[in-house]
Amino acid sequence: MLSHHVVALSRSTSLVPLALARDGHSFFATIYSRRFSGVGEIDARTSAVTRIKAFPDPQLDQAWAAYAGRWLVWNEYHGFDSFNDFTTWAWDTQAHRLTQLGAATRRPSGQYWDSPWHGPDVRGGTAVWVQGVGPDQLGDVHAYNLRTGRDVIVRHGHPGGAFLLDHHVLVWAEASAPGVPTRMHAASALTGAPARLPRAFRMLRNVTGLQTDGQRIAYPDPHYKSLWWSPSPGAKPFEVVATRHLDHVDNSVQVGGRYIGFGIQPRVFVGDTKTRRYIEITPHGGWTRVDARSLLVLYATGAKAFDARAPIAFVPLRDLPPMPACG
Numbered sequence: 001m002l003s004h005h006v007v008a009l010s011r012s013t014s015l016v017p018l019a020l021a022r023d024g025h026s027f028f029a030t031i032y033s034r035r036f037s038g039v040g041e042i043d044a045r046t047s048a049v050t051r052i053k054a055f056p057d058p059q060l061d062q063a064w065a066a067y068a069g070r071w072l073v074w075n076e077y078h079g080f081d082s083f084n085d086f087t088t089w090a091w092d093t094q095a096h097r098l099t100q101l102g103a104a105t106r107r108p109s110g111q112y113w114d115s116p117w118h119g120p121d122v123r124g125g126t127a128v129w130v131q132g133v134g135p136d137q138l139g140d141v142h143a144y145n146l147r148t149g150r151d152v153i154v155r156h157g158h159p160g161g162a163f164l165l166d167h168h169v170l171v172w173a174e175a176s177a178p179g180v181p182t183r184m185h186a187a188s189a190l191t192g193a194p195a196r197l198p199r200a201f202r203m204l205r206n207v208t209g210l211q212t213d214g215q216r217i218a219y220p221d222p223h224y225k226s227l228w229w230s231p232s233p234g235a236k237p238f239e240v241v242a243t244r245h246l247d248h249v250d251n252s253v254q255v256g257g258r259y260i261g262f263g264i265q266p267r268v269f270v271g272d273t274k275t276r277r278y279i280e281i282t283p284h285g286g287w288t289r290v291d292a293r294s295l296l297v298l299y300a301t302g303a304k305a306f307d308a309r310a311p312i313a314f315v316p317l318r319d320l321p322p323m324p325a326c327g
Contacts, residue, residue: 002313009047010312018065044314064119084112118161198233209251252287261288277323
């Protein structure tokens, strides 16, 4: 379907998309090549690469990132066998300045404290991430003001991944005790003061894979059997897709404006929440990145080498074929 929109560089170089640059033609990615391995920005039209940061060890390093407005923020993970050894970085796309925000800390034994398997988020000039600091998955939720350099510890407890809504509202999942379902909590990302939890999150229990563009929210249910959506933090979520038999909605859910990308592997879909329709992008595996203007699709290849190449399609949403009525 999208064969005419494949990024030329993806045919010759191993790329892992991280985030769309929201300009309609560029995206951030990890790049693995002889000339450069690390985080960069790629122009989908020309395959031009802007190098941002090289990996210390290209054989083992990888990244998980978020982008909003001006800053790209990512965790740089050192090794494939654990997500506990990482450093957190920010790239200012206007000033072209790289800043290290944080880094994992070690136990007395020399091993790193456990941190949740979740990347950072960024919005409104604030970056947030969770960093392990003690036994039994004790961790801190950091909120870092990218303009002033001030780092606020919003929560010291047992948080899961944290993310940001508009108006500097920080939300994270946390269980009150081992074995108890997680619930969502909220605070100000600017001051760390507790905040009223928006309606869309109040009934969520054991939900992972939640994605938001700051306003809209999508997530698979705790059993990964259905996909849920809310057009705003103040609205009650509703089910938009339900799976059958052994099918499951995976953790690759993406949100961009009215559009959502999701996988019911090996099939990958993009949906329009305004028309409540969706189309299959590929039946052979992969995942998406989507914003209000563009869709990016990484196609699965089955190759396992660290530098395996996989085709990437980058297409304006207006160029997608009409989405048929669901029936």
